[in-house]
Amino acid sequence: MRNKILPGMAEVTRLTRAGRLGEALSLIQRVVRGRNPDSGAPAPSASAELASAQPTFPKPTVPRPAAAPLRAPQARVMAAPTPGATAPEPPVPPRPAPAAPGLPGGLSGLPGGLPGLPDSLRDLMREIGKVGPLFDGLAEPTVPASTEPGLFLDRSFANAAGQRAYKLYVPRGYRGQAVPLVVMLHGCTQSPDDFAAGTGMNRIAEAETFLVAYPAQTAAANHARCWNWFNTTDQRRDRGEASIIAGIARAVMEDYAVDSRRVYVAGLSAGGAAAANLAAAYPDLFAAVGIHSGLCAGxxxxxxxxxxxxxxxxxxxxxxxxxxxxxxxxxxxxxxxHPRNGAAIIAATGGTLLREEAGVSPNGRTWRRSILADGRGRPIFEHWVIQGSGHAWSGGDAAGSYTDPLGPDASREMWRFFREHAITRH
Structure with a gap:
């Protein structure tokens, strides 16, 4: 067995370092099952292996609606609707072919699990496994159709860096008046529908009358549909994915009446890290940023x-x-x-601690909140630590993935925070 493992390990390491985790895991599975990757023996397709290795993953019991088709790439796709009228939908192109299935979200699909693997392979798999939802992919979670009374529209944006679909929530109260815009960046393996269901941000938008845009990462750009927050080219202004997401915000601002002083960005996990990069790259576009379970810019x-x-x-x-x-x-x-990343985000602001608060959410999670001031003494930074919570959106709805319904409502607190801040034009 050892003679078969070692040649595969070198290739697994190379693929992992190159970020090609789907191929790496497929090779690991073949090696563990006794196939020498260099022998030329036939092996099942990656799709078949991944399908057989999918772990059990809890799904909502609500039947899944038919998936909405993606739109063709275009920079502007919709004009602001006439007050009181329903926005017209453009013609729908054929739906693209489905993407290949993603990696399993854990290591349970490997024969014998971790205990039976050689030390070197087990250590590598532990490293990959720790990445969890930031890099490992799962099939798109089943989520219920939006039940909000507003419009949840499919849109698309393209620029020199690429094309991404996005969904846009337009509340019923929008009648052409200037309203805020919140850009929400999902985590790995998630979709706009899943993220909207889990965060409940559309419900808040309906009650408070603001627009919500949900850019969608593609499996072609990242196998697990993670935003590539760790790539230098995707972190910078007018480059890569940062430019695409900023372009989506600007496209919505062109097509709808958006208060340009009140455009915000928030995200979870990989989306949170991408939001931090955007806040650093586009301080003239975004008025505030919300980062959940993410990392600091750069x-x-x-x-x-x-x-x-x-x-x-x-x-x-x-x-x-x-x-x-x-x-x-x-x-x-x-x-x-690691929770130290939340502290690092706050440390990067250079804020000075004003006060600390503690409390218990209605559903039982204890929390601590630190409020910090900028150099002019304004309380504009908040750090919430949710005790007992893992890698999940605090106070989220179980209809979406990676949510912790027991915690304080991060969506409502983010909107409360956003509402307090606007860009001051000089």
Whole structure:
């Protein structure tokens, strides 16, 4: 067995370092099942192996609706609707072919599990396994159709860096008046529908009358549909995915009446890290940022440094001058993104502690909140630590993935925080 494992290990290591985790896990499965990857013996397809290795994953019992088709790439796809009228839908192109299935979210699909593997392979798999929802992919969670009375529209945006679909929630109260916009970035393996269901942000938008945009990462850009927050080219202004997400915000602002002083970005996990990058790259576009279970801007520059930052916490960074108002949520039992990362985000703001508060959510989670001030004494940074919570959206709905219904409502607190902050034009 050892003679078969060692040649495969070298290839697994190479694929992992290259970020090709789907191929790495497929090779591991073949090796563990006794196939020498260099022997030329026939092996089942990656799709078949991954399908057989899928772990049990709890699903909501609500039947899944028919998936909405993606739109063709276009920078602007809709004009602001006439007050009181229903926005027209453009023609629907054929639905793209489905993506290949993702990696299993854990290691339970491997024969014998971790205990039966050689030490070197077990250590590598532990490293990959710790990444959890940031890099490992699952089939798209089943989520119920939106029950909100507003419009939940399929849209698409493209620029020189690429094309992404996105969903846009337009509340019933929108009648052409200037309203805020919140851009929500999902975590790995999630979709806009899943993230909307889990965070409940559309319900808040309906009650408070603001727009919500949900950009969608593709499996082609990242096998697990993670935002590539750890790639330098995707972190910078007018480059890569940062430019695409900012472009989506601007496209909504062109097509609808959006208060340009009140555009916000928030995200979970990989989406939270991407939101931090956007806040640093586009302080003139976004008025505030919400980061849940994420990492600070520039926390990593490649996959290796990303794994290290997730496991140990990002290294201290130089405080950002004139950092955007920032609200951070993190569970103190998060084993995917170390809670030290939440503290690092706040440290990067350079804020000065004003006071600390503690409480218990209606559903039983204890929390601590630190409120910090900027150099002018304004209380514009908040750090929430949810005791007993893991890698999940605090106070989220169980209809979505990676949610902790027991915690304080992160969505409502983020909106409360966003509402307090706007860009001051000089």
């Amino acid at each position: 926390a990593a520059s490649d996959l290796t440094s990303a794994l290290r930052a997730m496991r140990d916490g990002a290294r201290a960074v130089t405080p950002v001058r004139d950092a955007l108002p920032t609200i951070v949520f993190h569970g103190d039992q998060d084993s995917t993104v």
